[in-house]
Amino acid sequence: MTLQLPQIAGAQLLSFVLVASRIGGMFAFAPIFSSPVIPARVRSVILLALALAISPVASAHAHLPTGAAAIAAAVVKEVLVGLVLAFGVGVLMAAVNAGAALLDAMVGFSFAQIVDPFTQVQAAAFGQLYAMFATLVLLLTGGDQLIIEGFASSYRIIPIDAYPHLSTLTGMAVHGFANLFVIALEIVAPVVIALLVTDAGLGLIARAAPQMNVFMVGLPAKILVAFGMVMASLPFVANQLQTGIQNTLFDSLRLLRG
Numbered sequence: 001m002t003l004q005l006p007q008i009a010g011a012q013l014l015s016f017v018l019v020a021s022r023i024g025g026m027f028a029f030a031p032i033f034s035s036p037v038i039p040a041r042v043r044s045v046i047l048l049a050l051a052l053a054i055s056p057v058a059s060a061h062a063h064l065p066t067g068a069a070a071i072a073a074a075v076v077k078e079v080l081v082g083l084v085l086a087f088g089v090g091v092l093m094a095a096v097n098a099g100a101a102l103l104d105a106m107v108g109f110s111f112a113q114i115v116d117p118f119t120q121v122q123a124a125a126f127g128q129l130y131a132m133f134a135t136l137v138l139l140l141t142g143g144d145q146l147i148i149e150g151f152a153s154s155y156r157i158i159p160i161d162a163y164p165h166l167s168t169l170t171g172m173a174v175h176g177f178a179n180l181f182v183i184a185l186e187i188v189a190p191v192v193i194a195l196l197v198t199d200a201g202l203g204l205i206a207r208a209a210p211q212m213n214v215f216m217v218g219l220p221a222k223i224l225v226a227f228g229m230v231m232a233s234l235p236f237v238a239n240q241l242q243t244g245i246q247n248t249l250f251d252s253l254r255l256l257r258g
Helices: 004-023 040-058 068-107 125-140 143-157 166-208 214-257
Strands: none
Touching: 004 040, 004 068, 004 143, 040 143, 068 125, 068 143, 068 166, 068 214, 125 143, 125 214, 143 214, 166 214
16 A cells, blocks of 8 residues: 555545646636636635635546657647637637627727736726626626636546547637627617617718718717616626537537547
């Protein structure tokens, strides 16, 4: 038993490192976990705690690599799987930012951009509003727990000792890019339609009364319409975000299965 203890400890340490390599992708792209608002030390502690909890289950029936080259290949594979899986889930937050940026451009708020505290990138008024609202909805509806469960479930599809096809990983990335713009339009579609109708009405007014300064009248009107439609559509956006995190996670796991 004394001679087996170093081997057992080495196997447990290796499985911990491999699981941490995959879970680390969650802190690169996944919503909430990748937010720079969370200090790096806190994220490191959460990462180590999750890896410590998942590693016994993930390595229960797996054959761990032994050679240095095999271990390096396994670590690279785990990192790629974690990044691609997190990217598939992070598409939802990117879609929220893209849809909000479209609204800011249509209303005119994109001229005055400020730094988004959640992504540390420049975002205008609606970008800030939708980013904070999406984060709040995901926290209140258990989106963080779904993401953790999704990463834990990925070991049933791609165990530690299994290697996915490269086409599977690239297919997941392409699928995420394709869904980004679709989800973005679904989130802001009511507001976009209302703004297009408002622009059409202002265009008719400009043709009927050329002497009127449509820009001075239209800008406040578009702002009022945009804020009114955004406030009216936020409950539906919350439902879309709640189902969106589930759909993107299930799609990522389905594509990972191949």
